[in-house]
Amino acid sequence: MRKVYVSPVGAVGGEMMTMIARHVSELFGFEVERYTSFPEPDYALDGRRMQYSSTLILQNLAQVCPPDAVRFLVVTGADLFIPMVTFVYGQAQLSGRVAIVSLARMAQEFYGLRANKELMIRRMRKEVAHELGHTFGLVHCRDRSCLMSLSTEIPQIDVKSDDFCRSCWTVLEEELMKLRKERKKNKVVELRR
Ligand SMILES: [Zn+2]
Numbered sequence: 766m767r768k769v770y771v772s773p774v775g776a777v778g779g780e781m782m783t784m785i786a787r788h789v790s791e792l793f794g795f796e797v798e799r800y801t802s803f804p805e806p807d808y809a810l811d812g813r814r815m816q817y818s819s820t821l822i823l824q825n826l827a828q829v830c831p832p833d834a835v836r837f838l839v840v841t842g843a844d845l846f847i848p849m850v851t852f853v854y855g856q857a858q859l860s861g862r863v864a865i866v867s868l869a870r871m872a873q874e875f876y877g878l879r880a881n882k883e884l885m886i887r888r889m890r891k892e893v894a895h896e897l898g899h900t901f902g903l904v905h906c907r908d909r910s911c912l913m914s915l916s917t918e919i920p921q922i923d924v925k926s927d928d929f930c931r932s933c934w935t936v937l938e939e940e941l942m943k944l945r946k947e948r949k950k951n952k953v954v955e956l957r958r
């Protein structure tokens with residue numbers, strides 16, 4: 766059966782990875798498996814910005830994406846950027862298979878505030894759902910409470926609910942249904958062989 770694979774890139778706590786895997790499984794209804802850990806993405810470091818190119822990391826990981834992966838989600842502690850933008854919380858291939866999320870700006874400590882693990886996890890859940898949403902064909906939503914609304918600052922993540930709006934769910938359900946059918950089709954092909 767095709768699965769969603771999750772991998773850490775660099776040092777990411779095992780507890781965080783397990784929490785993310787469970788979240789993805791509950792939200793999208795796929796079996797989720799922890800895949801190989803990848804080292805710190807030194808190849809993607811921009812020495813001038815002291816940030817990592819999320820595009821380069823995505824390109825790199827697309828090449829090692831497990832063949833039976835319905836989606837491949839990687840989580841990193843590295844601070845990510847794309848050209849023209851100060852930073853990104855994550856990036857995904859629109860309707861592709863690979864997505865990345867960064868923990869770097871999810872922690873209150875990043876903003877000089879007192880640690881709040883619960884809040885960090887809430888933010889992470891939303892960002893993971895958002896980036897995987899893109900891989901399932903969803904684009905940015907104007908509903909500020911929807912997971913697919915664009916966040917360029919942390920308060921915009923905090924104001925979101927932990928769910929997709931109705932119209933995003935409609936698009937998502939259709940895509941998920943297609944993928945489930947594909948899985949069945951693949952199974953039949955395998956049996957015939
Ligand atoms: Zn987005």
Ligand SMILES: [Zn+2]
Binds near residue numbers: 908912930932933934
């Ligand atoms: Zn929406």
